[in-house]
Amino acid sequence: MSTSAHPSADVIAGDSTVTDRLVKANEQYAAAFTDPGMDARPVLGVAVVACMDARLDLHAALGLELGDCHTIRNAGGVVTDDVIRSLTISQRALGTRSVVLIHHTGCGLESLTEEFRHELEMEVGQRPAWAVEAFRDVDQDVRQSMQRVRTSPFLLHTGDVRGFVFDVTTGLLREIDPT
Numbered sequence: 491m492s493t494s495a496h497p498s499a500d501v502i503a504g505d506s507t508v509t510d511r512l513v514k515a516n517e518q519y520a521a522a523f524t525d526p527g528m529d530a531r532p533v534l535g536v537a538v539v540a541c542m543d544a545r546l547d548l549h550a551a552l553g554l555e556l557g558d559c560h561t562i563r564n565a566g567g568v569v570t571d572d573v574i575r576s577l578t579i580s581q582r583a584l585g586t587r588s589v590v591l592i593h594h595t596g597c598g599l600e601s602l603t604e605e606f607r608h609e610l611e612m613e614v615g616q617r618p619a620w621a622v623e624a625f626r627d628v629d630q631d632v633r634q635s636m637q638r639v640r641t642s643p644f645l646l647h648t649g650d651v652r653g654f655v656f657d658v659t660t661g662l663l664r665e666i667d668p669t
Contacts, residue, residue: 528557530584536560537580539635540592541567545658548592560586566599567592568623568631569638578644591635591653592663599624599631628655632666640668 537560540548548554548561560580562573569591580586602624611617625631632653640648654663 526556532557532559532580532584532586534558534588535586536588536590537562537577537586538590538592539563539567539569539573539577540656541565541594541597543594543597543658546592546594546656551656551661551663552590560584566597566623566625566631567594567635568599569635570620570623574638574642574644577639577642581646582644587647588650589639589647589652591632591639591651592656593628593632593635593653594656595628595658597625597628600626600628629666633668636666636668 534554536558538548538552539562540546542563542565549556549558552559560576562576562580564570564573577586577589599622602622604622604624606622606624607618632655636651636653639645639651642648651668653666653668655666656663
């Protein structure tokens with residue numbers, strides 16, 4: 491049973507793929523599109539780092555509009571080297587000063603371990619260069635992510651870094667004390 495508001499891939503007509511459906515939706519979007527006349531600098535000067543989980547509608551959950559923030563998403567919302575790269579560009583080139591970190595309840599990374607990398611190596615014959623960044627305690631992982639941002643030598647603005655856990659059943663954010 492699909493929990494999505496949209497038809498699942500198996501009910502898409504004919505030879506269409508999900509990507510075909512997305513391209514078709516874009517054509518409809520573009521037909522009504524008008525240039526909003528803004529640049530890449532987020533209006534609110536904030537970057538949001540969050541998990542890629544499809545249940546998180548960040549703009550709706552945070553009351554954000556197009557152009558308000560930079561959104562950086564990955565598995566777990568973990569602050570990795572690539573997230574630091576994106577935050578550095580966001581701050582140094584595009585003016586953000588605040589960072590909001592959002593993990594969530596029921597994250598898939600809570601059920602994985604670094605053994606996942608070993609399994610991939612056995613399957614494909616090459617060990618991934620990246621860490622899984624699995625965790626057991628979502629609050630502690632938010633604290634670790636806050637610490638990684640606050641201690642990065644590449645980031646100019648580390649005074650306004652706050653972390654939260656989004657509850658996927660209630661939609662509420664719970665702030666995490668960094669200590």
